[in-house]
Structure formats: structure tokens, C-alpha cells
Amino acid sequence: MDAGIPVLFRSYQSQETHSGCKIWEAARATSAAPTFFKHIEIGNKQPFIDGGLGCNNPSKLVLKEAQVVFPTHQIGCLVSIGAGQAEVISIGVPGFFQQIVPTHILDALKGISTDCERMHEDISLLFANSSNTYFRINVEQGMQDIKHSEWEKMANVEAHTIQYLRKKEVGEKLTLVISAIKSPKAQLMIEQFGINYFVI
Amino acid sequence: MDVDTAIGAYNNLAQQVFGDPKQWPGDGKFKATKLEEVIKSIVGDVTGNPEDPLLEVGNASISRT
Numbered sequence: 001m002d003a004g005i006p007v008l009f010r011s012y013q014s015q016e017t018h019s020g021c022k023i024w025e026a027a028r029a030t031s032a033a034p035t036f037f038k039h040i041e042i043g044n045k046q047p048f049i050d051g052g053l054g055c056n057n058p059s060k061l062v063l064k065e066a067q068v069v070f071p072t073h074q075i076g077c078l079v080s081i082g083a084g085q086a087e088v089i090s091i092g093v094p095g096f097f098q099q100i101v102p103t104h105i106l107d108a109l110k111g112i113s114t115d116c117e118r119m120h121e122d123i124s125l126l127f128a129n130s131s132n133t134y135f136r137i138n139v140e141q142g143m144q145d146i147k148h149s150e151w152e153k154m155a156n157v158e159a160h161t162i163q164y165l166r167k168k169e170v171g172e173k174l175t176l177v178i179s180a181i182k183s184p185k186a187q188l189m190i191e192q193f194g195i196n197y198f199v200i
Numbered sequence: 201m202d203v204d205t206a207i208g209a210y211n212n213l214a215q216q217v218f219g220d221p222k223q224w225p226g227d228g229k230f231k232a233t234k235l236e237e238v239i240k241s242i243v244g245d246v247t248g249n250p251e252d253p254l255l256e257v258g259n260a261s262i263s264r265t
Contacts, residue, residue: 009254022254023253036229037232149218151219154214
């Protein structure tokens, strides 16, 4: 339950160990946001909470995993998709009847949006000399007032997303994303990043 | 599962899980049992078996989902 040590649920063979869990258990574990749902224990009584606490933007983890699985390959592109800005990813302070949530978890929640953007900056620097390889897509406006649990506001989410996608610069970015996925230039060897970048 | 199907499945999940909060919130505001039930139903619809393992065996390559 240490939010500082992310666990990867792999659906593919790897030299790394895997948890051997079921599909529904992995989905349940990644949804275990404190104050929303109780945690889940998988396998050897290992408790899990939602990765949003410690690893809401897993870009570096993805690169590290790619390095392990495809050590001799090149990177065609990396597409990072956000969940909107700031408050949309907050899960709120526990109510009166809630179980007491440790202060360090609340502090972690407050830092999520900052961490996401900091990670975006870090990854942008890694790819600074490799144009049109790293892309970040994130609905920047309008999602602030929509909480995780407000399922009835799905139409608002759709409207804000459509508005974002209609922006000229976003449209241009998406064209580049499509081109990078369909015919990657593969300018960077994965190993070029070096394992030292991946201290999280 | 294609994107439109996934969005539909999420809408249904969100409505069932968040539309029915616990009467007496304890360890979490929403019912984890309900969440598990809906997730298993989605997995069952796609793979045919709600208890399928996460790891793909055989020649399956890296998942594109």
C-alpha cells in the first residue's frame, strides 16, 4: 500500500515478475481510490490503492518498461493523455463518516496535478531533440468543476472535450500524432535515455 | 473492445456504481462489491469468462488496448 512503489499489471509475457492476477482484479485495484472504495488485496494479501496517489502520470514508468521489454528497439512516439486539469482529478476530502485518511495521503492528493505537469515537463526535455515524437493531450478548460463520481455530467465532459479537439493547435497536434503512429520515424534508441533518468 | 463500446461500458459502470452510494459510508463512499460486479460483467461480455487471467498466453503480443 506504499504509494511510492507502483506495481505494473502486465497482460504480456516479460522477464519481470507479474502478479498472476485476474483481469477484474487489476481493474478493481486501479480503481481503489481512497475515500471512494476500500482497498483490494490480491494474491499474497498484498493491498492495493489507486495509482493516482503516487503515479498519476506514468510516462517514465512506460519508458522504463519499454527499455526492459524492447531493449534494442527505437521509440516511434509516446502519447500521453491527461484527465483534465487540477480539480477534475481530485477525489475530495473525506466526510464525517469516512474512515480517517492519513495526512500523507491527503498531501499526495493535493500534489497530483502538480506532479502530472512536472512529469510532462520532464518528458518534454527528454524528447527535446526529437521532434514530433512526444505528445501530451489534455482537456485544459472546463473539467475543473466535474468530480470523479458525477456520472450524470458525462454530457459536459463530452462538450468540453469536443471544444478542446476543435482548437486549431490541438487539431494540428492530432494530425502529427496520427502520422507518428502510422509511420514512426523511430529517431531514438530506447537505451539512449539511460536508466539513470528513471529514478522516480 | 473499440473506443465507442468502451465509453458506453464506462457510462454504464459510472451510473451503476456512483449512482448508488453507500447508506452509511465506512471505508469508502461507494460500494466496492458493486464495482467488482460491474467490472466482472464487462470482462465476461468481452472475453466470455469474467474470471479470465490478465496475462495473455501463447503468441499474444503486447496489448493494444
